[in-house]
Amino acid sequence: MRTFLDCIPCFVRQALDATRFVTDDVRVQERVLRETLRAASEMDLTATPPEMGLHIHRAIRELTGVADPYRAVKEEFNEAALALYPELKERVEQAPDPLDAAARLAIAGNIIDFGVQSRLDAAEVEATVRDALTAPLLGSVDGLRRAVAAARSILYLADNAGEIVFDRLLIERLPLPRVTVAVKGSPIINDATMDDARAAGLTDLVEVIDNGSDAPGTLLATCSPAFRRRFEAADVILAKGQANYETVSDVEKPIFFLLKAKCEVIARDIGCPVGSLVLAARAS
């Protein structure tokens, strides 16, 4: 997906919020903001939105000297999600269509605001889970079921820490020997890296690779050649969350997108109302 004009104010707001998360030093916040404004003023709008996210977070790392500012938060997210895991797994197993329930819970993991505070609000999580299990879905799990059954190789593009525990519920319903999960090559925001895949128990379950990149989503130009070969060779790809949608929605591959359409721009690009739960296929 290309960058729309409406993404630009959002970049600027995100740059400020993200820098404030990492440092209280107003001079550093100002420098990151100015650098974001300068880069945005010259940005190629045919680029995808995560390319600006990459630029912003590289600037934050460079100007603060903090390599992985979200490390502690990611660990807390994983722990909070793991505490929910046994009960969620039981719900999947008892569902009339476990694959459907697992896909919906994976999307719920994309919705839950792990936020800044480490503790999850139990009532809020329960409401989100219940909604995700019953809300109308754009698309259906049947296409995914067929594609997965026929695929020799399935690549699962993970999204964030915490959320990756919810992904595990869906991954467990896939033919495990044929599944590879991809995480980020190095820290970017709260995106899942190999540490998070390990914390979520995925490394004992399936092959987990990293994509060699420090960009949000899956910005193929920044990924390692090894990852790009795996991406090319995959028969079916599951892409989780908005940033993965933004970066690979124009790639000609059989990709299933699992996400909540949280912003107007993405909802318009997908062709659904804001807030929709999406399990949409992109045919090759």
Place this chain on the structure above:
Amino acid sequence: MRTFLDCIPCFVRQALDATRFVTDDVRVQERVLRETLRAASEMDLTATPPEMGLHIHRAIRELTGVADPYRAVKEEFNEAALALYPELKERVEQAPDPLDAAARLAIAGNIIDFGVQSRLDAAEVEATVRDALTAPLLGSVDGLRRAVAAARSILYLADNAGEIVFDRLLIERLPLPRVTVAVKGSPIINDATMDDARAAGLTDLVEVIDNGSDAPGTLLATCSPAFRRRFEAADVILAKGQANYETVSDVEKPIFFLLKAKCEVIARDIGCPVGSLVLAARAS
């Protein structure tokens, strides 16, 4: 008031919204947005926020070739407000403290969202008027009453079209021969110019001057020497709305600010909660 980091994302959003109001041409919208980003990346943060507003709206005028894009909207705002005027005037006259009621209604004029549609929602206006007449006020009308009684010259810095009809209610309670109302020298957003002062019936009531500027608020450096002399010579100044606060809050003059603190940054600068109705004096 200086520019805070939180103002920057707001500038970018406003630039996009304002350009979209003036033109459907996405290329022009993009050019204004890029110019705003470039200017903001280099902005002197000791400047007041309306200096960026001025820059944005000059760019919009230049790139669209439309000198006064809000002309029709301003006329509609004035007419809508004039339709309310007789009833509001009666409310002032029947109030236990007419000056207090008039000041509160002038602030109500700062609150009512004349928006993009020309018709006002009658129920919404009535709710706003009722709230403004009864809500707690930061400051009190008594200081204003004393200052106005003692002043030989009173300068009233008007804000927007439409709102200026509400200002008339307060101006009518002031010693008219000693009052001068200042409007913008040329069009900027929906700010009141001489045409609007005339439409509101103010030119028949008091002296109305223009400030020679095309900036929001009262950016003295962009005002005419004649206006600056009048500003200097005034014993008491009434400054209406946020942009006037932002531009003259640091000026050492007896200024009464009448506004609703609509954003976090201004509320923090004033030292009140967001949403407060303010009638605050700045002592000389």
